[in-house]
Amino acid sequence: MTRLSVNVNKIAVLRNSRGADEPDICAAAAACIAAGAAGITVHPRPDQRHIRAHDVRALKASIGNRVEYNIEGNAFAAARGSYPGFLSLVAETRPTQCTLVPDNDAQITSDHGFDLRVDAPRLRPLIAELKQCGARVSLFIDADAAQIERAADAGADRVEIYTGPYAAAFARGDFRRELEQCVRAAETARAAGLGVNAGHDLSQANLDSLMAAIPFLAEVSIGHALIGEALYAGLDATVRAYLRILSRQAA
Incomplete structure (x- = not known):
């Protein structure tokens, strides 16, 4: 069955808005794990707008080896203030997976x-370094089949297909073209020997159609929608609702 990794960044946004310790990120992650989530995802940024370096360390200690731990971020991000740099943080915390994302401070998400075509030569040695830390490496990629073989050549183990355009089209009610692009990208990745993850703006509304089209997804990483839905239904019920969607496609 496709694994669900819950991104807990939004818990940190809420905590940071008050400048204290609540809600507790480790407690939120524990609730997700208790409900059946197979992984926890964090995306620490150098500006520390949500998840901070001490959260990454605390979650590693809290999670242990119970579920997969996925750290997202820009592999080129250097140390800044109390942010130790992406590579250093990975070397310290030894996550199961690193998902490399070309983000910067100007992006809201x-x-x-x-x-x-541009980034592969710079990424190749960093991917090798991350693998030496014991991490599986996934590259965040647009649903563009032409990019996929370059991901394999760069040494990645997986790709995470960026599903934002698909989710936006689903909300408009005309998503077939974007879904087909995701399918082509996923099939190209599988043919190249890469594992296939998916993430960004996935929700209970649009996940079923994506899973029906790409039932061999290894993992979906979901944060914003899941945490938003949990405001009404609770974390336990919301995580279980996502797992039911994933299990339907595995049946």
């Missing part, structure tokens, strides 16, 4: 994948 990740809104595009790597252009591997």
Whole structure:
């Protein structure tokens, strides 16, 4: 069955808005795990707008090896203030997976994948370094089949297909073209020997159609919608609702 990794960044946004310790990120992650989530995802940024370096460390200690731990971020991000740099944070915390994303401070959220025609030569040695830390490496990629083989050549183990355009089209009611692009990208990745993850703006509304089209997804990483839905239904019920969608496609 496709794994659900819950991104807990939004818990940190709420906590940071008060400048104290509540809500507790480790407690939120524990609730997700208790409900059946197979992984926890964090995306620490150098500006520390949500998840901070000490959260990454605390979650590693809290999670242990119970579920997969996925750290997203820009592999080129250097140390800044109390942010130790992406590579150093990974070397310290030894996550199961690193998902490399071409983000910067000006982006509200990740809104595009790597252009591997440009980025692959710089990424290749960093991917090798991350693998030496024991991490599986996934590259955040637009649903563009032309980019996929470059991901394999760069040494990645997986790609995470950026599903933002698909989700936006689903909300408009005309998503077939974007879904077909995701399918082509996923099939190209599988043919190249890459595992296939998906993430960004996935929700209970649009996940079923994506899973029906790409039932071999290894993992979906979901944060914003899941945490928003949990405001009404609670974390336990919301995580279980996502797992029911994933299990339907596995049946």
